[in-house]
Amino acid sequence: xxxxxxxxxxxxxxxxxxxxxxxxxxxxxxxxxxxxxxxxxxxxxxxxxxxxxxxxxxxxxxxxxxxxxxxxxxxxxxxxxxxxxxxxxxxxxxxxxxxxxxxxxxxxxxxxxxxxxxxxxxxxxxxxxxxxxxxxxxxxxxxxxxxxxxxxxxxxxxxxxxxxxxxxxxxxxxxxxxxxxxxxxxxxxxxxxxxxxxxxxxxxxxxxxxxxxxxxxxxxxxxxxxxxxxxxxxxxxxxxxxxxxxxxxxxxxxxxxxxxxxxxxxxxxxxxxxxxxxxxxxxxxxxxxxxxxxxxxxxxxxxxxxxxxxxxxxxxxxxxxxxxxxxxxxxxxxxxxxxxxxxxxxxxxxxxxxxxxxxxxxxxxxxxxxxxxxx
RNA sequence: GGAGGCUUAGCGAAGCGGCCAAACGCAGCUGACUGUAAAUCAGUUCCUUCGGGUUCGGUGGUUCGAAUCCACCAGCCUCCA
Numbered sequence: 465x466x467x468x469x470x471x472x473x474x475x476x477x478x479x480x481x482x483x484x485x486x487x488x489x490x491x492x493x494x495x496x497x498x499x500x501x502x503x504x505x506x507x508x509x510x511x512x513x514x515x516x517x518x519x520x521x522x523x524x525x526x527x528x529x530x531x532x533x534x535x536x537x538x539x540x541x542x543x544x545x546x547x548x549x550x551x552x553x554x555x556x557x558x559x560x561x562x563x564x565x566x567x568x569x570x571x572x573x574x575x576x577x578x579x580x581x582x583x584x585x586x587x588x589x590x591x592x593x594x595x596x597x598x599x600x601x602x603x604x605x606x607x608x609x610x611x612x613x614x615x616x617x618x619x620x621x622x623x624x625x626x627x628x629x630x631x632x633x634x635x636x637x638x639x640x641x642x643x644x645x646x647x648x649x650x651x652x653x654x655x656x657x658x659x660x661x662x663x664x665x666x667x668x669x670x671x672x673x674x675x676x677x678x679x680x681x682x683x684x685x686x687x688x689x690x691x692x693x694x695x696x697x698x699x700x701x702x703x704x705x706x707x708x709x710x711x712x713x714x715x716x717x718x719x720x721x722x723x724x725x726x727x728x729x730x731x732x733x734x735x736x737x738x739x740x741x742x743x744x745x746x747x748x749x750x751x752x753x754x755x756x757x758x759x760x761x762x763x764x765x766x767x768x769x770x771x772x773x774x775x776x777x778x779x780x781x782x783x784x785x786x787x788x789x790x791x792x793x794x795x796x797x798x799x800x801x802x803x804x805x806x807x808x809x810x811x812x813x814x815x816x817x818x819x820x821x822x823x824x825x826x827x828x829x830x831x832x833x834x835x836x837x838x839x
Numbered sequence: 840g841g842a843g844g845c846u847u848a849g850c851g852a853a854g855c856g857g858c859c860a861a862a863c864g865c866a867g868c869u870g871a872c873u874g875u876a877a878a879u880c881a882g883u884u885c886c887u888u889c890g891g892g893u894u895c896g897g898u899g900g901u902u903c904g905a906a907u908c909c910a911c912c913a914g915c916c917u918c919c920a
Contacts, residue, residue: 504875525874563874571876584876615874653874684873712874719873735873742872742879757868788867795878 467676469608469649471496471708471729478820481700481727482813487522487708489555489607490647491547494522496708497724497817499715499810500557500732501803504530506540506550508803509737510796513552519772519804520811522555523608525732528600529561529592533583537603545605557608557732560597560639562653562681563713566615574614576631594638602644610679611639613653618687625657633669640673649676651710654699657682658691663698677708677730684714684733692719696726717809717833721826724813736802741795743787746805748832754798759784772804773797809833 470488477483485496501508501516504527508516516524526546531537543549546556564581565572571582578593592600597612613632616625632655644650652675656662670678680699683692696711703709708730711723715733723731736746743754747767752759754766765775766783774783774797786794809829816825 500874502875509875510878527875530875557874559874564876566874568876610874613874679874681874686873710874715873731874733873734875734877738872738875738877738879741877744872753870755869790878792878 467649468647469676469708471677471706473706475818477817477822479823480725480817482724482817482822483727483729484814484817485708485729487555487729489523489649491553491555491607492522494555495814496729497810497813498522498730499720499807500525500730501737502732502734503550504734505534506531506546508799509741510792510799511737511803513550515796515800516552516803517554519800520807521803523557523730524552524554526556526558526604526606527561527564528558528597528604529564529581531558531604532561532592532600533585533590537600540605541603547605555608556606558601558604558606558610559712560601560610560612561592562597562610562613563615565592565613566617566685569617576634578612578635579614594635595642598639598642598644598650602648605645605648607647608649608651608677609644611636611650611652611675613655613681615685616655616657616682618658618682618685618691620657622657622659622662625655625659625662629655629657629662629666633666636670636673636675640675651675651677651679651708653679653681653712654703655682656695656699658687658695660694660698663695664702667699667702671703675707677710678703679710679712680728681712683711684716684719689718689722693722693726696723696728700726700728715806717806718830720806720810721813721829724810724817725822725826736806737799740798740800740802743794743798745783745798746802746833750833754780754784754787756784766798766801767805770801770805771808772801774801774804 472486474484487494487496500523501521502525506526540546540549565579573580581590583590594612601609612635614628616628636652652670654666654670656666683695709728710730711728713733714720714731715735720731745752745754745766759780762780767775778797783794816822
């Protein structure tokens with residue numbers, strides 16, 4: 465069957481593995497590499513769909529586990545799908561709930577069949593299996609849906625990583641076999657923990673299945689940067705060049721630039737929005753905490769080079785005031801800034817790739833914006 | 840005029856003889872956050888040359904030892920005439 469998305473590589477950088485491309489989905493096309501803001505509960509926290517669009521984001525994420533719990537996929541189906549439900553007309557990707565196998569570890573039991581959660585809202589039992597995860601995602605109706613996997617914690621024992629990765633592979637085949645909507649693309653997820661042989665095995669096994677794109681999961685969960693880097697190196701050479709590659713859950717600049725440099729096209733993260741809600745803002749000088757006393761009388765914008773609406777109109781002193789007063793507008797304005805700031809850096813990366821100077825660009829960005837502290 | 844109660848760190852409020860530089864909340868200051876159980880979480884807030892030094896309305900006393908007991912003074916509150 466023809467893929468419901470199309471992905472065309474526009475330019476392969478000559479100075480690195482980085483590449484630019486165009487991803488066409490049922491809800492529009494987006495340039496890659498791209499950063500995808502996370503909107504777990506069918507909302508990028510504090511932002512309206514209009515604001516998300518204005519920021520220049522291509523795809524946004526949502527989450528199967530959370531939406532299945534509330535409001536329930538039946539409600540989203542009744543609404544006519546997630547796009548109509550939340551009034552966002554751009555492309556949407558849903559995560560399968562695999563990350564919640566990791567993040568809600570205390571409340572869950574994993575078996576070959578799938579995962580049983582004691583859900584975090586009222587403690588009721590809830591099951592996710594590959595079949596259920598795909599079916600729920602079909603009901604939600606996103607453009608790109610994800611295979612159901614287990615995000616292995618870091619660090620993990622080799623034996624556990626191996627058995628988990630093999631199980632994720634078996635789950636992948638079941639995901640493929642489960643019907644989805646005709647407009648939906650399905651991405652497989654490479655696991656393997658920090659072990660190169662497992663990453664390779666997982667990549668080969670996953671790409672043997674007819675997925676529309678390939679994600680690398682189990683990253684940015686506490687592993688050091690060199691480990692992250694080698695996780696990618698172990699997997700990416702085994703991914704097909706012509707299909708989109710997605711590293712899940714990375715949001716700091718150093719990780720993003722590392723991934724782009726290795727030929728990754730998509731990434732998502734809660735980091736910019738969460739940091740914004742907590743008063744941590746991205747600037748050319750690195751991260752600042754807007755609540756700090758030094759910004760009390762600082763009537764300059766967060767970052768004078770930023771073109772976001774927050775930086776065009778509002779001062780650090782005002783944002784500090786909003787933050788300390790726990791005013792909603794502060795969270796919104798700062799979320800707009802962090803997202804736009806990050807997306808603009810990725811836009812810059814696209815230009816640099818097409819001019820075959822990505823390495824130089826990445827190095828300059830990291831020098832200017834700080835080090836591994838990232839954002 | 841009479842009876843009783845209260846006064847603790849920036850604010851509110853525990854403590855009622857030693858384990859009290861004094862719980863807790865707020866406010867303040869700082870840090871963290873990476874496929875969102877996160878408008879959350881953690882640290883910190885008398886002074887210090889890190890040995891210690893000054894605190895619990897004020898003064899004096901009892902005691903080996905007082906924020907805690909007693910006396911007087913000051914301020915505030917309630918009830919009865």
